[in-house]
Amino acid sequence: MKLDVAIVNAFVTQTQDGKSVGGNPAGVVLNADDLSHAQKLSIAKQVGLSETAFVSLSDVADFKLDFFTPTRQIAHCGHATIATFNLLASKGLIPQENTSKETIDGIRAVSVTDGTAFMTQLAPSYQALPEYQARVLSSLNLTSEEVSDEALLVNTGNSFLLVGVKDKQALANISPDYDLIQTISEELDLIGYYVFSLDTHLASSAATSRMFAPRYGILEEAATGMAAGPLACYLYDQKKVNQTSFIIEQGYAMKVPSPSLLKAELKLEDDEIKSLSVGGRAKVSRWLSVNV
Template sequence: MKVKVAIVDAFVDGDKGGNPAGVVLDADQLSGKQKLEIASKVGLSETAFVSKSDSADFKLDFYTPQKQIAHCGHATIATFSLLSQQGLVPNKNTSKETIDGNRDIEVMGDFAYMGQTAPEYNAPVLDHSEVYAAAGVSDSRVLCAPAIVNTGNSFLIIGVKTLSDLASLTPDYQKIEAISEEYDLIGFYVFTPETNKSGRDASTRMFAPRYGIQEESATGMAAGPLACYLYQFMGMHQQIFLIEQGYSMQPPSPSCIEVVLEREGEKITGLKAGGTGKPSRYEEIEI
């Protein structure tokens, strides 16, 4: 059987870059084993499979080449941008069902927002120096204490001082994977307040070897936790954050993620992360 897979670049910064995701429409008849096989053959960090839902407008299942995960920001943006471009999203406000519950989606042409939950904050119990060694940064170049933030998935957030510090990270993937297993993390999200383009709030890198991803060029489910971290711990009491990612990769794949916080007084009650998706090509996978 041949399965058609759209490759869609999500969170593109302008008209280039972004993070490619596989998208399979009409996936109702595919088993979990087949979805994993397809994701493995596509070889991207995540592939989304779209099927009918009884509780939302669409059901999305997300697979890395190694396993199924609950949510994926860039694959969600890729999927709803593609659905919108094909005229399959009749209303601006829509929704997705996942294995971890439903999420609201907002679509405006090629641009899509994905809802995330109110943040939960935790400090890692292990010595901070172990975290810094795993990320490959010296203690002297760390900007602020690490924290685990969850807005649907857990990421360990670490701040470094400069773009040079960010670019020169030497991650120890084995240590990151071990820490990620211990704390049930997707991975490490390292940021600096220095940015490549003016008007941005942070530049970032994301490492998720636990899921077979050494580095990813755009991570919507990590940008949400970072925006909450910046709000909660860095005194950046604003509603909208622009997070850039992918600039430090080789080759660079620039991305930009917009995060909008929902607040009651000073408390964050929810958020949405969004960006633009652009199809780049189609593949046929034999299973």
């Protein structure tokens, strides 16, 4: 039996002539109700991308989403969520702007407007890790002179380690020790590292970033919605950037560049972040036929 999988690039950048470029590809399988866990894992392996999303009916939300890497099921995936809801919207399957997804980790709100999908994240929590600083720098082959911000664990539903570097050249020059990054990620129960600089490629961006998640079989990816949210919170809470809307760049420093733009919107009460949403545009790049 053959099954068609949409390959959708999430968080694409729109050029001045209206073309969509870059982004982070995810597999999307619609009408996945009859697929078993083993079949979903097999499909994700055949697709070979960092994540594939499987959409089925839900009794508690508008859609149920299951996310699989080529090696395991995971609770959430930002870029696969954006890819999925943009695809659903393009097919006329989302009748109203505000919708929702059920995952193995609960229900999250999603909104789709003007060709852009946004997913909700939780209020942030922070954990300083001074005892890890030397090992983190070693895992990135960075010197203390190249670092602008010490490693900080930030969680808005998933844990990421944020590391600030002084400029985009230092970001581009990072040579990751993936084994050590994986070891530290396992010790701290991280999705991965989100390394960033305030020295951006575009004047409209607040930061440019790189994402390393070898614990989940992802050496580096072009756009990470679940990590851009924690970074936006950090910029507001810790760096005192007085704004609630942030554009985060990612993918510019990859060996094969895939420029991506992620938009984070903070929701405040009395100047305190209560929740946030991260969103972007997406484009179907191709369809792939796989065995079931």
